[in-house]
Amino acid sequence: MHMDARPRGPRRTRSLRFSCLSLAAAAAWLLAHGDPLFAAPRTWIAGATVLSPEQKDSGRKLNVLVDGERIAAVATELPAEAAQDATVVNADGLFLIPGLIDGHTHLQSVPGFTPVMQFDHPALVRAYRAQLPRSFLRYGYTTVIDLIVADPDALAAFTQAPARPDFYTCGPALPVPGGYPTQNLPAPFRDPASLEAAE
DSSP states (O other), X not given: OOOOSSOOOHHHHHHHHHHHHHHHHHHHHHHHTOXXXXXXXXXXXXXXXXXXXXXXXXXXXXEEEEETTEEXXXXXXXXXXXHHHXXXXXXXXXXXXXXXXXXXXXXXXXXXXXXXXXXXOHHHHHHHHHHHHHHHHHTTEEEEEESOOOOHHHHHHHHTOSSOOEEEEOOSOXXXXXXXXXXXXXXXXXXXXXXXXXX
């Protein structure tokens, strides 16, 4: 995300990105599921710098009212009675952005694990899959698109999570002999004719 042309040190850049995505993730959580830390169903996110590609005044400090599963109001001034019927979250110095979309994910894969390693360490795989939906929200992703879901357990772990992004899938892959993803199979299994001859 490019804010201006001034150089920033690595520490400040990471801090800015972290603050921006943290607030987006918090807003996504509130919009989709609510959070026990926020007792009121109505929540004002107060004093955030709002970034939106749709608004000409993007970058202003604004106050955003979240009511249930929708954004109910955006105001330049926080109403005096705001705290009477809503929780007020101080977002001064933070950024509020639209939810991010990850359009290329593979939920059945565990980074750094081969399929054999996943089979050998089921407890680690379960722990990873339980955390994954929360991690997407934590970094501001409110929509996830998976390209190939061949493992029903991976799909169930994600779609049944109590807090998760919206989820879409392209369905299982269409195997092409000698092409992707069959080239990952051991050689005897790539060609059905060779497999039949071996039997």
